[in-house]
Amino acid sequence: MASLPVSTTINSDDVEYLCHADESLLDVLRDRLGLMGAKEGCGTGDCGACSVIMDGRVVCSCLVLGAEAEGRNIETIEGMADGNTLHPLQQKFIEHAALQCGICTPGFLMAAKALLDTNPDPSEEEIRFWLAGNLCRCTGYDKIVRAVADAAIVMREERA
Amino acid sequence: MSVARPLPHDAAPLHVTGAARYVDDIPTPAGTLHLAFGTSAVAAGRILSMDLDAVRHAPGVVAVLTHADLPRDCDVSPAAHDEPLLADGVVHYVGQAVFLVIAESHLAARHAARLGRVEIEAGTPILTIDEALEAGSHFEGGPITWSRGDTEAALAGAPRRISGVMEIGGQEHFYLEGQAALAFPQEGGDMVVHSSSQHPTEIQHKVAHALGIPMHGVRVEVRRMGGGFGGKESQGNALAVACAVAARLTGRACKMRYDRDDDMVITGKRHDFRIAYDVGFDDEGQILGIEFTQYARCGWSQDLSLPVADRAMLHSDNAYRIPAMRIASHRLKTNTQSATAFRGFGGPQGMLGIERVMDHLAHETGLDGAEIRRRNFYAEAEAETKVGTGPGHGHKFGAAHSPKARYSERENITHYGMEVTDFILGGLTDQLLASSDYAVRRAAVEDWNAHNSILKRGIAYAPVKFGISFTLTHLNQAGALVHVYQDGSIHLNHGGTEMGQGLFQKVAQVAASRFGVDPALVRITATDTGKVPNTSATAASSGSDLNGMAAKAACDTIRDRMAECLAELHQARVEEVVFANGEVRIGTTTLPFAEAVQLCYFNRVSLSATGFYKTPDISWNRVAGRGRPFFYFAYGAAVTEVVIDTLTGENRILRADIVHDAGASLNPALDIGQVEGAYVQGAGWLTTEELVWDDAGRLRTHAPSTYKIPACSDRPDIFNVALWDGPNRAETIYRSKAVGEPPLMLGISAFLALSDACAACGSGYPDLDAPATPERVLAAVTRARQA
Ligand code: FES
Ligand code: FES
Numbered sequence: 001m002a003s004l005p006v007s008t009t010i011n012s013d014d015v016e017y018l019c020h021a022d023e024s025l026l027d028v029l030r031d032r033l034g035l036m037g038a039k040e041g042c043g044t045g046d047c048g049a050c051s052v053i054m055d056g057r058v059v060c061s062c063l064v065l066g067a068e069a070e071g072r073n074i075e076t077i078e079g080m081a082d083g084n085t086l087h088p089l090q091q092k093f094i095e096h097a098a099l100q101c102g103i104c105t106p107g108f109l110m111a112a113k114a115l116l117d118t119n120p121d122p123s124e125e126e127i128r129f130w131l132a133g134n135l136c137r138c139t140g141y142d143k144i145v146r147a148v149a150d151a152a153i154v155m156r157e158e159r160a
Numbered sequence: 161m162s163v164a165r166p167l168p169h170d171a172a173p174l175h176v177t178g179a180a181r182y183v184d185d186i187p188t189p190a191g192t193l194h195l196a197f198g199t200s201a202v203a204a205g206r207i208l209s210m211d212l213d214a215v216r217h218a219p220g221v222v223a224v225l226t227h228a229d230l231p232r233d234c235d236v237s238p239a240a241h242d243e244p245l246l247a248d249g250v251v252h253y254v255g256q257a258v259f260l261v262i263a264e265s266h267l268a269a270r271h272a273a274r275l276g277r278v279e280i281e282a283g284t285p286i287l288t289i290d291e292a293l294e295a296g297s298h299f300e301g302g303p304i305t306w307s308r309g310d311t312e313a314a315l316a317g318a319p320r321r322i323s324g325v326m327e328i329g330g331q332e333h334f335y336l337e338g339q340a341a342l343a344f345p346q347e348g349g350d351m352v353v354h355s356s357s358q359h360p361t362e363i364q365h366k367v368a369h370a371l372g373i374p375m376h377g378v379r380v381e382v383r384r385m386g387g388g389f390g391g392k393e394s395q396g397n398a399l400a401v402a403c404a405v406a407a408r409l410t411g412r413a414c415k416m417r418y419d420r421d422d423d424m425v426i427t428g429k430r431h432d433f434r435i436a437y438d439v440g441f442d443d444e445g446q447i448l449g450i451e452f453t454q455y456a457r458c459g460w461s462q463d464l465s466l467p468v469a470d471r472a473m474l475h476s477d478n479a480y481r482i483p484a485m486r487i488a489s490h491r492l493k494t495n496t497q498s499a500t501a502f503r504g505f506g507g508p509q510g511m512l513g514i515e516r517v518m519d520h521l522a523h524e525t526g527l528d529g530a531e532i533r534r535r536n537f538y539a540e541a542e543a544e545t546k547v548g549t550g551p552g553h554g555h556k557f558g559a560a561h562s563p564k565a566r567y568s569e570r571e572n573i574t575h576y577g578m579e580v581t582d583f584i585l586g587g588l589t590d591q592l593l594a595s596s597d598y599a600v601r602r603a604a605v606e607d608w609n610a611h612n613s614i615l616k617r618g619i620a621y622a623p624v625k626f627g628i629s630f631t632l633t634h635l636n637q638a639g640a641l642v643h644v645y646q647d648g649s650i651h652l653n654h655g656g657t658e659m660g661q662g663l664f665q666k667v668a669q670v671a672a673s674r675f676g677v678d679p680a681l682v683r684i685t686a687t688d689t690g691k692v693p694n695t696s697a698t699a700a701s702s703g704s705d706l707n708g709m710a711a712k713a714a715c716d717t718i719r720d721r722m723a724e725c726l727a728e729l730h731q732a733r734v735e736e737v738v739f740a741n742g743e744v745r746i747g748t749t750t751l752p753f754a755e756a757v758q759l760c761y762f763n764r765v766s767l768s769a770t771g772f773y774k775t776p777d778i779s780w781n782r783v784a785g786r787g788r789p790f791f792y793f794a795y796g797a798a799v800t801e802v803v804i805d806t807l808t809g810e811n812r813i814l815r816a817d818i819v820h821d822a823g824a825s826l827n828p829a830l831d832i833g834q835v836e837g838a839y840v841q842g843a844g845w846l847t848t849e850e851l852v853w854d855d856a857g858r859l860r861t862h863a864p865s866t867y868k869i870p871a872c873s874d875r876p877d878i879f880n881v882a883l884w885d886g887p888n889r890a891e892t893i894y895r896s897k898a899v900g901e902p903p904l905m906l907g908i909s910a911f912l913a914l915s916d917a918c919a920a921c922g923s924g925y926p927d928l929d930a931p932a933t934p935e936r937v938l939a940a941v942t943r944a945r946q947a
Contacts, residue, residue, distance in 0.1 A: 100837060
């Protein structure tokens with residue numbers, strides 16, 4: 001199969017790669033670029049483990065073609081911390097013990113970041129329904145919701 | 161001391177940055193091959209022919225193997241030697257591996273696997289419990305029966321009697337990381353395998369057997385799993401063996417991971433059950449005798465079904481003292497996935513059986529559900545006055561100081577003959593009913609129901625008493641390996657595996673406490689059969705009980721050696737050497753821990769040790785159903801409130817309150833996390849998670865689009881979780897209790913609350929089956945109304 005050249009931006013870096021026309025962005029990230037943070041939980045857009053942010057919107061990277069990243073701005077979990085300084089969401093996930101096996105965590109963080117980037121003061125209801133596309137089999141979600149709500153407070157304070 | 165502190169999971173910083181590696185994230189050398197199974201589309205039959213030419217010629221395919229191509233039978237079963245890696249001429253379920261594709265990429269392997277033409281002479285599959293009973297398709301030849309007391313007489317003489325039947329659905333594990341394995345061929349025919357497995361030793365054993373080499377030729381490493389829940393106790397064997405066989409054949413690294421749909425179609429799930437009951441009781445709601453018949457659908461191979469079905473029998477009393485009980489357990493062989501371990505391991509099904517009886521009894525007598533349960537409780541253990549808080553020596557809470565039952569005229573003995581000496585549900589229930597405001601809320605629910613005809617509410621209390629230990633006694637052992645390096649850093653390894661439960665962190669906290677140092681000095685490394693051999697599966701909630709004790713033993717050995725050396729050097733007595741606060745005090749001298757270590761090194765002290773632990777005082781005769789299978793019991797209780805829509809059957813959990821007993825918790829943050837997750841998983845099992853097979857035996861719910869695990873939006877609006885404040889009476893590691901499985905059964909209260917809401921619709925008993933999907937809730941509402 002012919003390969004397509006793609007130029008895109010990933011975590012603020014210009015990136016170029018070749019991929020097949022039928023290759024998902026998730027496979028490109030993992031297999032071609034070595035960015036292993038996004039996980040395949042289902043491959044069908046139902047679990048959110050593969051969540052990344054594309055042009056400010058959270059997407060399931062298993063449902064996006066690698067070729068569709070052309071000219072876009074992609075954010076992945078690998079770019080969330082600022083060097084050694086964790087993003088408030090990352091910090092709060094640790095503090096609130098909002099993870100167990102951790103395989104859903106990158107996806108939740110991406111989805112939560114997309115939420116807080118557009119809605120800095122979400123209600124608990126909004127958090128819960130926003131994150132309903134991300135499955136976690138371990139935590140029962142309570143600590144995740146609390147961590148996101150708490151991170152929102154920190155981020156608002158940082159902005160103020 | 162670092163035990164009892166709510167420290168975060170040891171890998172949390174890796175998880176939040178996406179840097180934590182799971183099997184599929186491990187860097188592989190160029191030329192790594194990928195595997196996929198071609199599977200049977202037929203539930204039962206004989207393979208007449210296989211045309212795999214299209215598979216062999218598909219792009220990227222390197223080799224295709226059938227049973228005939230394997231070096232030997234390559235059995236992948238955990239015990240009974242009844243699961244050939246690839247079907248040996250007969251197929252037993254839809255999804256059974258028939259041939260193995262080895263290809264250049266994961267997708268190439270999967271695409272090619274779809275191209276096989278397997279001609280099968282279809283037989284008549286046995287799919288349901290009824291079909292299995294009709295065909296006499298049992299494991300162990302027929303039902304297993306245990307009995308205690310004269311059940312027949314108790315039933316015949318009872319003033320009142322009820323009976324019923326309940327269907328209990330299975331459950332897909334839905335670990336978010338699918339099954340995965342990766343094999344690297346080594347020199348001399350050896351093999352290194354990375355596996356997402358709760359049981360590295362079994363993987364080692366199975367791979368060695370498949371390759372025809374001794375176990376010392378195989379090293380298995382497990383750093384972490386993305387969830388296990390029992391689903392990775394035996395179900396990873398096939399992938400690991402396939403990878404090892406393919407790696408041997410090709411000389412290249414081989415990786416296999418199941419895509420989600422394949423995972424759900426191929427692997428076993430929680431056993432579905434039917435439980436029939438016949439109960440005799442008096443006007444006070446006191447149970448006098450019960451006859452249970454349990455039917456477990458085990459699937460095509462034995463797997464772990466026998467101990468699972470045993471544990472269902474063992475939990476048929478839950479928290480209740482039942483003078484006479486007889487249980488017949490049918491372990492039915494069917495042409496479906498081989499049902500396997502799942503958090504609770506049969507316990508949840510057995511417990512739901514007796515809780516269903518309690519629910520029915522409350523309805524029949526008009527007594528409150530919490531009240532009728534309390535009337536039937538085992539006698540409460542005496543308030544503990546002298547229970548120690550030390551690290552524990554692993555002795556049972558001995559008979560000499562066994563608490564006397566408060567009601568000494570009542571025998572406090574289970575139906576399998578074990579005395580219950582640590583019962584705390586009376587006190588725990590008092591605390592929960594008060595903290596959840598149960599009485600007031602029950603009245604409010606009744607008031608709501610009197611004034612609302614469409615939306616009905618329900619509230620229910622349910623207790624949990626769960627036995628801790630493997631029922632196969634020899635599995636209750638563990639080993640650990642500890643090295644202290646010259647710079648004072650500590651390397652810790654043990655046989656337990658990390659699947660998110662925080663086991664590594666807990667055991668690291670134990671080790672840090674023994675040396676009196678910061679847990680950050682302790683590095684727990686991947687579980688490795690080359691470091692600690694002959695381990696048991698991380699299962700039966702036993703991880704921290706067993707491995708914590710083994711690690712403690714290893715640390716203490718090194719500590720004692722250090723103390724002896726340091727005492728001699730400083731002319732102090734050994735008892736005067738104290739390890740605390742990152743320092744070692746020797747009489748009047750104080751050294752930083754690292755300096756003390758270095759001093760010992762210069763004085764040629766061995767700073768490496770193994771530790772071993774075996775649970776004392778347990779014995780079990782599974783044929784007779786008699787003995788002391790458990791070291792102790794873990795307790796908990798929950799109150800759940802729900803609302804149902806009587807027009808659609810839709811329902812929501814409004815509030816859940818939990819008090820759970822983790823003994824003196826090693827890490828309250830991790831333990832509360834376990835309780836919350838387990839409750840939600842248990843509630844999911846009994847509400848939204850429905851497995852559907854069609855008439856041909858095909859699983860139709862094989863992806864998250866059709867199989868509904870709880871999502872963030874399903875979490876209860878109000879969710880209060882507290883740990884019971886009390887040490888374990890048995891001498892476990894720092895008097896903690898196992899916490900992996902027991903809280904799953906707290907989810908039963910959600911199911912009972914739904915039953916309560918249905919019962920509010922009429923005077924009949926709703927007879928709700930599990931999972932309580934909207935359809936079943938609607939049917940139950942109808943039944944309640946029709947009576
Ligand atoms: S892997 Fe993309 S949503 Fe599940
Ligand atoms: S922490 Fe395991 S799936 Fe979320």
